[in-house]
Amino acid sequence: KAGVTQTPRYLIKTRGQQVTLSCSPISGHRSVSWYQQTPGQGLQFLFEYFSETQRNKGNFPGRFSGRQFSNSRSEMNVSTLELGDSALYLCASSLQGSLTGELFFGEGSRLTVL
Amino acid sequence: SQQGEEDPQALSIQEGENATMNCSYKTSINNLQWYRQNSGRGLVHLILIRSNEREKHSGRLRVTLDTSKKSSSLLITASRAADTASYFCATGDAGGTSYGKLTFGQGTILTVHP
Numbered sequence: 001k002a003g004v005t006q007t008p009r010y011l012i013k014t015r016g017q018q019v020t021l022s023c024s025p026i027s028g029h030r031s032v033s034w035y036q037q038t039p040g041q042g043l044q045f046l047f048e049y050f051s052e053t054q055r056n057k058g059n060f061p062g063r064f065s066g067r068q069f070s071n072s073r074s075e076m077n078v079s080t081l082e083l084g085d086s087a088l089y090l091c092a093s094s095l096q097g098s099l100t101g102e103l104f105f106g107e108g109s110r111l112t113v114l
Numbered sequence: 115s116q117q118g119e120e121d122p123q124a125l126s127i128q129e130g131e132n133a134t135m136n137c138s139y140k141t142s143i144n145n146l147q148w149y150r151q152n153s154g155r156g157l158v159h160l161i162l163i164r165s166n167e168r169e170k171h172s173g174r175l176r177v178t179l180d181t182s183k184k185s186s187s188l189l190i191t192a193s194r195a196a197d198t199a200s201y202f203c204a205t206g207d208a209g210g211t212s213y214g215k216l217t218f219g220q221g222t223i224l225t226v227h228p
Binding site for chain 2: 004033035042043045048056058088090092100101102103104105106107108110
């Protein structure tokens with residue numbers, strides 16, 4: 001069974017640009033969560049989607065958005081990039097919801113904002 | 115504030131020794147999970163312990179949970195160099211929902227010397 005796939009793995013952007021990250025969950029998993037990881041703040045929850053609906057959202061500004069498609073694939077978008085958005089963005093999928101059991105993480109998308 | 119906080123922040127041991135990491139949290143939980151992360155990679159789920167369980171084993175891993183003290187410990191026995199990684203505990207609030215943020219601690223960096 002293929003794992004969680006995140007693309008792109010690495011990307012470099014400049015301030016003010018926008019970026020879209022993609023996540024393909026494990027087949028059959030309907031929940032996709034996104035986390036931001038930085039050395040200073042650690043792992044912080046961005047949002048969780050289940051069956052195309054956002055179920056919960058973390059404390060991030062409106063520049064961070066996401067969506068989930070009918071095939072459970074998810075994208076997250078960050079607009080008007082700031083230097084502080086440089087981070088490893090991790091996507092995780094689960095069968096029924098992130099609080100019910102194991103999360104399966106992708107390798108992450110490392111974003112550098114110059 | 116962080117729900118789960120690990121201690122120690124860093125641990126350095128020799129191969130064959132046991133490694134113990136502790137996690138404290140603040141609110142009622144449904145379950146507590148432990149994850150491992152190799153440098154710059156995605157997180158790998160190690161073990162999940164439910165709030166009505168006190169101890170759980172998986173291979174060389176032993177996890178305990180004390181809900182009265184709001185704490186958990188992860189013991190890795192007979193450590194190997196390949197166990198070198200960061201270890202995180204993660205908790206979700208017991209709000210009766212399946213969705214939402216897992217709150218990760220800052221992690222324990224374990225180094226196992228050959």
